[in-house]
Amino acid sequence: MASPERRTVRDLRRGNRAVLLRNLYFAGPASRQELSRLTGLSAASVSNVTGDLLAENIIVEAGMVDSDGGRPRTLLRVNREYGYAIGVDVGETHVHVELFDLDMNMHAKAEFTLRAAQHDADLVVRHVLAGIDAVLASAEATPAQVLGVGIGVPGIVESGPDALVHAQTFGWDGVPLGAKVRAGTSLPLYVDNGAKTMGQAELWFGSGRGFRHAIVVLIGSGVGASIITGGLTYRGANSSAGEWGHTKIAVGGRTCRCGARGCLEAYIGAQSILERAGLSAEIEREQAALGELVRSGAPVVLETIEYLGAGLANLINLFNPERIVIGGWAGLLLARHELVRIKAAVAENSLTQPYQTVSIVPGRLGADAVALGAATLVVDEFLLGAIPAAGDGSPANVTRLSG
The missing domain is CATH 3.30.420.40 (ATPase, nucleotide binding domain)
Structure with missing residues (x-):
């Protein structure tokens, strides 16, 4: 029988960070006291984790709220300007590329038309990469400000670094879409079925x-x-x-x-x-x-x-x-x-x-919900702690937005 995996203090701290950040994203703005109640973490743990997140500018103060008989409490929220998420919708007739902040406000959009007989994977990849460049240029942003790119595609997507796509209606049989896109960008990449990305968007916001x-x-x-x-x-x-x-x-x-x-x-x-x-x-x-x-x-x-x-x-x-x-x-x-x-x-x-x-x-999010949902793939990883804490060797292509 395998021995149970030992959890270190660092593991516990990362877990606390992810729990707190996720609750703050979906239930915020909230005070430290409210976060302790929502997460079940001790007041000391909440204080330590929020202190780290404030120092990294991942969360910011969002005003004050009166407390019952005590001093006003400071509200905290996730900093919408910490980074961008790019969402891509690869559909039957189009490739849509959209740039969002962490509040999922769209800042830029690029569209490319596909014809029924032109679902060539290399053409789709060129549109995706051109769209990434276009939305960054439109928003006057740099790749260093982007947390990642999410792509929603038709068909079955096998998990793994190559993100093999089986889309019979496109004539795709094990197309390594992830590998093809990664050959043209160093941004973190997440690929999933378009219906699943739309489902996550409606689950989160719709x-x-x-x-x-x-x-x-x-x-x-x-x-x-x-x-x-x-x-x-x-x-x-x-x-x-x-x-x-x-x-x-x-x-x-x-x-x-x-x-x-x-x-x-x-x-x-x-x-x-x-x-x-x-x-x-x-x-x-x-x-x-x-x-x-x-x-x-x-x-x-x-x-x-x-x-x-x-x-x-x-x-x-x-x-x-x-x-x-x-x-x-x-x-x-x-x-x-x-x-x-x-x-x-x-x-x-x-x-x-x-x-x-x-x-x-x-649905409440309209016909473009696939691209929004694809961007939530990036945000989901961010909330789960895929972006390392300060001092853990953050990747060079993930930085905070100015201001």
Whole structure:
């Protein structure tokens, strides 16, 4: 039997630092006394850790608040100007690159168009690297001020330094996207499935906030989901959990873009809806064409709602979530115009008890939530203490913003 790993004072201090910083980010501004109550740390530990974080300018004072009968208490918050996070959304028709501060305010954005037949990995990488340069130039920032780059992509992302991506609709089979991007930048890099990054964004800042068991679905040209259980994203054995669009809704049904038959995506994905309506709009015009179709109340839209209701009901029956968030540009379009019908279709296909305890709502963060979620990958590492404490040998490419 292996002996338990010994924890040093340094390990304990780092753990305390991560717990305090995370609580301050999500519950701040807060006083030291409130932080002690929120974290369960002693007043002395809170004082020591906040002293270090103040000295490093990771947190700053945010005014005073009256206390009961004593001296006013100083409020603390995470310093939004400590560093930037870059979020990248690699979609069917675009590469979006956005620069955020630690309050997730967007400071700059760059966009590049992709054509349906131009998902060449090297082209995507060139767009990502050009976008990083563009947003830094627009914000007059330097790479030294960036904590990292998060990238949301379609398909399955294998963890590891190469970040192998399996995206059948792109024709990618084990593309080492992480290695390719790292060849062009020294910034810390985090790659994940786009539906999962959007799910984390909605969990942190949007319609999923406050829920520990939720599912965030992304419906655009493609279809995916982020399954959140116990407040954490469920990934499965190989990080492929959440490929909801490729669950089967009809045996021997329509051919999906992945090559299989009867996938949910082949019935509720934007491209498939237009095809079933007899429209052959170019992928660049998908959003406008689908918007016209949904507003017209065409029969194919009503049929799509039935398939969507069955697909969401499967998630309810399998995972018993407290909340389902409908996101992605096509999902938001359908929810905006047809949420009542969607809920009715879900109720018709769900078990009664789990349906009665779930709420179904549109996403709150809009169609660009994937890029925001990709940036949260960087912030998540920052809050967990991936940026070493002072004196631990901070990497040269991670510094504080001026001012």
